[in-house]
Amino acid sequence: MTTIYHNPRCRKSRETLEILEQKNEDITIIKYLETPPNKEELSEIINLLGILPIDLVRRNEAIWKENFKGKDMTDDEIIKALTDHPKLIERPIVIKNNKAIIGRPPQKVIDIL
Numbered sequence: 001m002t003t004i005y006h007n008p009r010c011r012k013s014r015e016t017l018e019i020l021e022q023k024n025e026d027i028t029i030i031k032y033l034e035t036p037p038n039k040e041e042l043s044e045i046i047n048l049l050g051i052l053p054i055d056l057v058r059r060n061e062a063i064w065k066e067n068f069k070g071k072d073m074t075d076d077e078i079i080k081a082l083t084d085h086p087k088l089i090e091r092p093i094v095i096k097n098n099k100a101i102i103g104r105p106p107q108k109v110i111d112i113l
Helices: 011-022 039-049 062-067 075-084 106-112
Strands: 002-006 027-031 093-096 099-102
Touching: 002 011, 011 027, 011 106, 039 075, 039 093, 039 099, 093 106, 099 106
Parallel strands: 002 027
Antiparallel strands: 002 093, 093 099
């Protein structure tokens, strides 16, 4: 089973999903803007990605620039910002066999299949 945290309006997310479909993956699609991950789920995703919470933030989003940019935030505060504002979560995220990757560029997803 392969899970993709997907935003259908994002070209990179659509391209990543297309790669998964071409590889005949059994896919669970989570439209994370409609069903955002909770704190525990997001913490687990960050752990699987092997990154810091700040590395999952889309820092060019207006929400980030207006509310959080330049603030000294703990990892928990960053995770709360991401759960409160899922639009800030970098996308797409693909998880398979307890491994995760951000599909930027989309071809990176092949590394965990």
